[in-house]
Amino acid sequence: MTDPFDKCRLCTGSKCCTYITQHIPAPRSLTDFDFLLWQVSHQGVSVFQAGDGWFLQFEARCAHLQADRRCGIYETRxxxxxxxxxxxCEFDEQAEKHYKLHFADHAALDAYCRKRFRRWDARHAPERRSA
Ligand code: SF4
Ligand code: SF4
Structure with missing residues (x-):
């Protein structure tokens, strides 16, 4: 096992400084999942469920992460x-995932919803067409 104090020195990606997460209410309904489907359709947005709830994840490198992998505002971070x-941390995540569920994109979430909801494909009311 890696000495925890060596991890950050060995970690080349500094993954922990390249994304943010936002806790969200647990999705339950067709409407909830349909809204999530819109969110994960955007590049760099994914959704996951872990032991402490549901989260959106946005891939976004911190502006203060320097080329040498140090924090540029360490004293005031x-x-x-x-x-x-x-x-x-993400260093360990490479070997063992902590997600209960993880949807990296539209296709992954859509496939899950298709299994979870019998009426998934019929969730949208017929659209009205103007004459
Ligand atoms: S992901 Fe983990 S090992 Fe890598 S820099 Fe962040 S805290 Fe350190
Ligand atoms: S402020 Fe510093 S420690 Fe915090 S995410 Fe940015 S680079 Fe990483």
Whole structure:
């Protein structure tokens, strides 16, 4: 097992500084999942369920991550960065995923919804066409 103090030195991607997550209410209905489907249709947006709930993930490299993989504002970095530990982080994630569910894109979420909801394909009311 890797010494946790060596992880950040060995970690070449600095993955923890290249995305943000946003906690969201657990989706339940057809409408909830249809809305998520719109969100994950955008490049760099994914959704996952972990032990502590559902989250949107946005791939977005932090502007303060320097070429040498150090934080450019280390002394004044935000609290969320200060509280983050490498006890279990993306470095470990490469070997063992912590997701219960993970949908990287529209196709993955659509396939899941198709299995979860019998009426998935019929969820949209017939569209009215103007004369
Ligand atoms: S906390 Fe984890 S993901 Fe972030 S730099 Fe260290 S080892 Fe890499
Ligand atoms: S502020 Fe620093 S520690 Fe926080 S995400 Fe950006 S580079 Fe990483």
């Amino acid at each position: 935000p609290q969320v960065c200060r509280e983050y530990t490498n006890d279990w």
